Structures are given as structure tokens and as C-alpha cells.
Amino acid sequence: MTIKEVCGQFHITADTLRYYERVGAIPEIGRTAGGIRNYTEEDLKWIQNALCLRGAGVPVEMIIEYVKLFQQGDDTFEARCSLLKEAREEVLAAREKYDKALEKLNYKIKKYEEAVKTGILVWDQEQVKGVL
Amino acid sequence: MTIKEVCGQFHITADTLRYYERVGAIPEIGRTAGGIRNYTEEDLKWIQNALCLRGAGVPVEMIIEYVKLFQQGDDTFEARCSLLKEAREEVLAAREKYDKALEKLNYKIKKYEEAVKTGILVWDQEQVKGVL
DNA sequence: ACTTGACTTAGAGTTAACTCCAGGGAGTAA
DNA sequence: TTACTCCCTGGAGTTAACTCTAAGTCAAGT
Numbered sequence: 001m002t003i004k005e006v007c008g009q010f011h012i013t014a015d016t017l018r019y020y021e022r023v024g025a026i027p028e029i030g031r032t033a034g035g036i037r038n039y040t041e042e043d044l045k046w047i048q049n050a051l052c053l054r055g056a057g058v059p060v061e062m063i064i065e066y067v068k069l070f071q072q073g074d075d076t077f078e079a080r081c082s083l084l085k086e087a088r089e090e091v092l093a094a095r096e097k098y099d100k101a102l103e104k105l106n107y108k109i110k111k112y113e114e115a116v117k118t119g120i121l122v123w124d125q126e127q128v129k130g131v132l
Numbered sequence: 133m134t135i136k137e138v139c140g141q142f143h144i145t146a147d148t149l150r151y152y153e154r155v156g157a158i159p160e161i162g163r164t165a166g167g168i169r170n171y172t173e174e175d176l177k178w179i180q181n182a183l184c185l186r187g188a189g190v191p192v193e194m195i196i197e198y199v200k201l202f203q204q205g206d207d208t209f210e211a212r213c214s215l216l217k218e219a220r221e222e223v224l225a226a227r228e229k230y231d232k233a234l235e236k237l238n239y240k241i242k243k244y245e246e247a248v249k250t251g252i253l254v255w256d257q258e259q260v261k262g263v264l
Numbered sequence: 265a266c267t268t269g270a271c272t273t274a275g276a277g278t279t280a281a282c283t284c285c286a287g288g289g290a291g292t293a294a
Numbered sequence: 295t296t297a298c299t300c301c302c303t304g305g306a307g308t309t310a311a312c313t314c315t316a317a318g319t320c321a322a323g324t
Contacts, residue, residue, distance in 0.1 A: 045264050046264055049236075049264050052229075052232060052233050052236055053233055055226075055229035055230075055232070055233060056229050056230045056232075056233030056234070057189075057230070058233070070264070074251070074253070077244055077247045077248050077251075077253060078244075078248050080244055081241060081244035081245060081247075081248055084237055084240055084241050084244060085241055087237060088234065088237045088238070088241065091230055091233055091234055091237065092234065094187075094230060095227060095230045095231070095234070097184075097187035097188050098187075098188045098189070098223055098226060098227045098230065099227070100184060100187070100188075101184050101185055101187060101188030101190070101223055102188070102220065102223055102224065102227070104181075104184060105216055105219060105220045105223065106220070108216055109213060109216050109217055109220065112209055112210075112212055112213035112216060113213060115209045115213075116209050116210050116213055119206070119209075121206070121209060132177050132178055132181050132202070
């Protein structure tokens with residue numbers, strides 16, 4: 001599979017794909033005789049993994065660390081496990097912030113929708129702290 | 133309220149607070165006779181607002197836009213409303229990615245916990261796509 | 265053989281969001 | 295008045311994660 005096909009599949013640029021490989025967020029990709037990258041199904045899973053974690057704000061550095069541990073073999077199960085747990089904590093903490101923001105946004109949007117109709121903006125005091 | 137007190141309350145640095153003010157993510161803060169910032173309760177709400185949105189990945193640029201509209205008065209209800217809706221879409225989309233990542237992380241952590249005990253790592257094929 | 269379009273590298277450039285620094289003023293206490 | 299801590303500004307520096315550029319190589323079609 002060529003780099004272009006992979007890009008199309010994941011909606012990312014070739015630069016990003018090469019960047020991930022260069023820094024080690026995905027393993028080295030095999031090449032054709034002519035030196036052109038040839039992605040396997042396994043490679044696609046690694047890309048999926050990197051994109052999924054990045055999408056949840058996990059730093060590239062952490063993904064690199066996981067790939068390294070993976071490549072070091074079965075002695076690193078424990079290290080990988082605690083790395084993943086660390087990542088999970090970060091993602092959970094971030095998601096809570098997202099939930100809080102959504103709650104406030106929903107409240108404000110509701111009030112603004114009313115305000116657009118009535119011409120008057122009202123905040124029910126203290127219903128949601130810190131709204132403006 | 134001094135800048136230091138505000139920093140303590142929100143666990144951010146004075147630099148960040150001045151930065152938000154400088155770019156307009158919060159309104160201008162009133163000063164003492166000597167030119168030192170004196171934060172009011174209203175200011176704190178704006179800071180809360182900025183931090184809440186930033187915590188959910190909403191770009192500073194968007195927050196600035198909201199503050200601008202707010203300061204332009206009641207003619208901007210509609211504009212503010214659609215800005216908030218746009219922000220909500222972004223936050224919702226991001227949160228879905230977080231959920232997907234969490235699902236995978238939970239699955240992998242479970243498998244790794246078993247692997248640490250048994251010495252063998254098993255992926256139930258296709259249960260979660262793209263796991264490694 | 266030639267053209268065309270996709271691929272390669274090393275390395276420089278960009279962007280957002282801070283973060284730090286130098287040089288100086290403000291406020292309180294001894 | 296001296297000391298000390300906090301605060302001020304303008305501007306430079308940092309960091310992560312890409313993103314782009316130049317100069318060249320590869321592969322397919324005609």
C-alpha cells in the first residue's frame with residue numbers, strides 16, 4: 001500500500017505519516033526495491049493506534065514510548081500496562097474538562113436562543129457557576 | 133484582588149493571566165492608582181470562562197471573538213449564539229475521539245493486566261479494531 | 265527516451281499558546 | 295531610607311506537532 005493510499009484512508013498528509021515514522025510513533029515501514037514505502041496491514045494498525053491516541057490528546061512522546069516498549073518484547077508487559085494506565089488517566093482528566101465545558105456551552109446556548117427571540121439575555125444566577 | 137491571588141485560585145501563572153488580557157480572551161482589568169491590576173468578581177468569571185473553554189480545547193482565538201462580541205452589546209446575541217454552537221461542535225467532536233481512545237485503552241489495559249499475570253498477551257481478534 | 269506524477273531525504277519553517285526576561289515602579293515594614 | 299516582595303511592560307524565547315521546501319529518484323505510460 002502506497003503512502004498516498006494510506007493518507008486517503010486516514011485523512012492525514014504524507015508528511016505527518018513520515019513524521020510519525022521518523023520520530024518512532026509508528027514502527028519503520030518496509031520499502032520496495034526502489035526505496036518507496038510499502039505499508040502492510042500491521043502498519044495500518046499502528047497508524048490507527050497513533051492517530052487514535054493523538055486524537056485524544058495523548059502526546060506523541062508517550063506513543064513513541066509505547067512503540068519502543070512493544071519492540072523490546074515480552075519483558076515489557078508491565079511497563080506497557082502502566083504507560084497505558086498513565087495515558088488513560090490523562091484522557092479521563094481531559095474528558096472531564098470537556099464535559100464541564102459542554103455543560104456550560106449548552107446552558108449558554110439555550111439562554112442565547114431565548115435571547116435571540118426575546119431580545120433579552122437572562123442568566124439564572126448560580127445555576128451554572130462562572131457563566132458569562 | 134491581586135494577580136497573585138487569582139493565580140492561586142485558578143492554578144495558573146500571572147503570565148498566562150496577562151497574556152489572556154493582552155490578546156483579549158478576557159476583558160481589560162481595572163487598575164489601582166499605582167497601575168496594578170485589581171481583579172473584580174466579574175473578572176474572575178471571565179477568567180473562569182476562558183479557562184473552561186481552553187480546557188476543552190477551544191482555541192484562544194474563538195474566546196477572543198466571543199469577548200469582542202459581548203463587548204459590542206446586545207446586537208450580537210445571534211453571532212454569539214452561533215459562535216458558541218460552533219465551539220460546541222468542536223468540543224463534541226473532540227470528546228468522541230476521547231471516548232473512542234478510552235475504549236481502546238481500557239481494552240488494552242485489561243489484556244495487559246492478564247498478560248502480566250499469565251505471561252501471554254492475547255488480542256481477541258476484531259473485538260476492537262486497530263489494537264496493538 | 266521522454267514526460268509526468270508520485271515518491272524520497274534532510275533540514276528549515278510555521279503555528280498556537282504560552283513562558284521567560286530585563287529593567288523598572290509600587291507598597292509595606294523596620 | 296533601605297530592604298523586600300510584588301507588580302509592571304515590551305519583547306524575545308520555548309515547545310509540541312506538524313508542515314513545507316529543495317533537490318533529487320522512481321515508475322508507468324506513450
